[in-house]
Amino acid sequence: MTSLPAAxxxxxRSDAARNRGRLLDAAAGLIAERGSxxxxxxxxxxxxxxxxxxxxxxxxxxxxxxxxLEHVFTSWATAATASLTGRAWPDLSRFLADALTRQTxxxxxxxxxxxxxxxxxxxxxxxxxxxxVGPLIAELVRAAHESGELRPDITAEDVSLLLVALGRIxxxxxxPAWRRILHxxxxxxxxxxxxxxxxx
Amino acid sequence: MTSLPAAxxxxxRSDAARNRGRLLDAAAGLIAERGSxxxxxxxxxxxxxxxxxxxxxxxxxxxxxxxxLEHVFTSWATAATASLTGRAWPDLSRFLADALTRQTxxxxxxxxxxxxxxxxxxxxxxxxxxxxVGPLIAELVRAAHESGELRPDITAEDVSLLLVALGRIxxxxxxPAWRRILHxxxxxxxxxxxxxxxxx
DNA sequence: ACCCTACCGGAGCGGCTGCTCCGTTTCGGT
DNA sequence: ACCGAAACGGAGCAGCCGCTCCGGTAGGGT
Numbered sequence: 396m397t398s399l400p401a402a403x404x405x406x407x408r409s410d411a412a413r414n415r416g417r418l419l420d421a422a423a424g425l426i427a428e429r430g431s432x433x434x435x436x437x438x439x440x441x442x443x444x445x446x447x448x449x450x451x452x453x454x455x456x457x458x459x460x461x462x463x464l465e466h467v468f469t470s471w472a473t474a475a476t477a478s479l480t481g482r483a484w485p486d487l488s489r490f491l492a493d494a495l496t497r498q499t500x501x502x503x504x505x506x507x508x509x510x511x512x513x514x515x516x517x518x519x520x521x522x523x524x525x526x527x528v529g530p531l532i533a534e535l536v537r538a539a540h541e542s543g544e545l546r547p548d549i550t551a552e553d554v555s556l557l558l559v560a561l562g563r564i565x566x567x568x569x570x571p572a573w574r575r576i577l578h579x580x581x582x583x584x585x586x587x588x589x590x591x592x593x594x595x
Numbered sequence: 596m597t598s599l600p601a602a603x604x605x606x607x608r609s610d611a612a613r614n615r616g617r618l619l620d621a622a623a624g625l626i627a628e629r630g631s632x633x634x635x636x637x638x639x640x641x642x643x644x645x646x647x648x649x650x651x652x653x654x655x656x657x658x659x660x661x662x663x664l665e666h667v668f669t670s671w672a673t674a675a676t677a678s679l680t681g682r683a684w685p686d687l688s689r690f691l692a693d694a695l696t697r698q699t700x701x702x703x704x705x706x707x708x709x710x711x712x713x714x715x716x717x718x719x720x721x722x723x724x725x726x727x728v729g730p731l732i733a734e735l736v737r738a739a740h741e742s743g744e745l746r747p748d749i750t751a752e753d754v755s756l757l758l759v760a761l762g763r764i765x766x767x768x769x770x771p772a773w774r775r776i777l778h779x780x781x782x783x784x785x786x787x788x789x790x791x792x793x794x795x
Numbered sequence: 796a797c798c799c800t801a802c803c804g805g806a807g808c809g810g811c812t813g814c815t816c817c818g819t820t821t822c823g824g825t
Numbered sequence: 826a827c828c829g830a831a832a833c834g835g836a837g838c839a840g841c842c843g844c845t846c847c848g849g850t851a852g853g854g855t
Contacts, residue, residue: 408822411832437811439797445834446814509767549779556764556776563763567709571684576756579749583783608852611802635843645804646844656843 415452417442422463427501431460431510461521464507468527471497471504475531483542487535488581491558494575498562505562529555546586554584615652617642622663627701631660631710661721664707668727671697671704675731683742687735687754688781694758695765695773705762729755746786754784 421442425433427435435456453459475493483494498505507529510521532551539545557580565573621642625633635656639649653659675693698705708728710721731781732751739745757780765773 407830408832410822414832434811436811439834446836447816447834448832450814451832484739507765552772553775553779556772557779558770560760560764560776564709564760568756572752572756575753576760579757579783580780581783583779583781607800610801610852619807634841639804646806647804647846648802650844651802756846 406475411452411576414442414444415450417444418449418452418459419441420464420592421464422459423467426460426463426503426507428503430503430506433460435459454483460507463520465523465527467501467504468508468524472531475528483535483538484544484585487539487554488546490531490535491554491561491581492574494558495561495565495577498565499570499573502566505559510559525555531560544586545584549584557584611652614642614644614648616646617668618649618659619663620654622659623667626660626663626703626707627667628703630703633660635659660707661723664721665727667701667704667725668708668724672709672727672731675728683735683738684744687739687745688732688777689775690735691754691761691781692759694775695705695761695777698762698765699770699773702766705759708762709759725755732758744786746783749784757784 418438421438422433425438425441435449436446438459439446442449449459453462471494475490478489478493494505507521508524510524529551532555536545536549536551540547540549550552561573561577564576579593618638621638622633622688625638625641635649636646638659639646649659653662671694675690678689678693694705707721708724710724729751731756736745736749736751736754740747740749761773761777761780765777
């Protein structure tokens with residue numbers, strides 16, 4: 396008992412790792428398409444895997460969704476970081492617009508982010524979602540404060556919350572509609588006054 | 596066949612009307628507490644009524660929720676109209692704040708409103724929700740335009756959408772947090788520049 | 796006081812969901 | 826080639842859901 400290694404040896408079998416990856420991909424795809432309430436059978440079917448396989452790799456459906464979301468949020472944070480230009484305000488507004496576009500294509504994405512809001516019941520499982528994107532938002536806010544374009548009384552938490560709010564409507568209305576609301580919100584965040592709206 | 600009256604005679608039995616009211620109250624209460632996905636058994640239990648009674652009065656669960664929501668939205672619109680002062684901007688911002696407070700107490704309320712957004716699938720059933728509050732928002736927007744405090748490029752649809760977005764986060768964060776976001780949004784809607792935030 | 800009728804209640808049906816169990820297959824070290 | 830451990834698949838279980846069905850009950854006109 397005392398001699399067993401802390402972590403099991405490297406994947407003893409190749410198909411195990413492959414199937415684990417397929418499950419994560421399938422789960423991520425289905426979450427994106429239909430939100431967080433997916434049928435486990437459908438995940439298994441899309442991954443071309445049996446139910447037993449699914450529940451060997453992940454103790455519960457929640458754990459699988461959680462692992463899949465971690466991948467999604469990590470890649471989001473990576474892509475968002477890569478597209479920074481160093482100009483504070485354009486970076487911030489583009490980050491928000493891109494996040495909402497992403498949310499339009501994957502209605503269930505910010506759904507998960509919302510579940511990680513502080514004070515939510517059972518939030519521990521989804522905390523990593525915020526941990527992926529949270530620091531990035533904090534940095535964007537800090538830079539925008541420094542450049543003087545973001546009103547100083549706005550916190551990263553405010554921006555995060557605003558993103559979640561807009562993310563809840565972005566998938567259910569036509570794109571020009573949510574872009575207008577985003578524009579208004581950005582005007583509210585700016586130190587200067589209002590600017591002309593896009594769209595009709 | 597041709598001789599049957601267009602509407603059946605007045606409620607032939609007293610308990611029928613009473614139970615109908617109880618069902619509507621129970622449904623409204625449960626929707627408010629837990630959102631739109633309620634167990635019909637629980638509605639019947641709270642109304643102290645059997646399943647058969649429920650499905651005699653309403654052809655489907657959806658129809659019951661729909662009827663209950665109509666009551667809720669009507670009373671909301673009535674209360675909101677009653678608290679108007681005639682000063683355009685305070686009326687508009689108070690309407691929004693009151694709506695969000697209401698939403699905080701009843702997380703499922705704007706959930707239903709959201710389902711009536713134009714372009715949503717199967718939206719016909721919930722259209723009356725918008726029809727209750729929609730004209731009120733339109734009037735508030737018109738008055739605020741006239742007084743010159745609301746930027747002229749904002750439509751009633753914009754305000755309605757903003758309300759839905761904020762309503763989605765109001766129940767899941769502490770009150771000061773969503774009040775800050777509302778304040779920022781109102782600043783974005785105003786023709787003048789930003790004003791100090793409430794809360795910490 | 797009577798009876799017909801409309802209304803009441805809740806057991807039960809079919810379908811869906813998360814999860815388990817176990818006989819079978821396959822990997823990979825020897 | 827061989828073999829044991831590990832992974833595979835999917836039928837099946839328990840519980841939940843919206844909804845129906847039908848024997849019993851009670852309202853209200855006469």
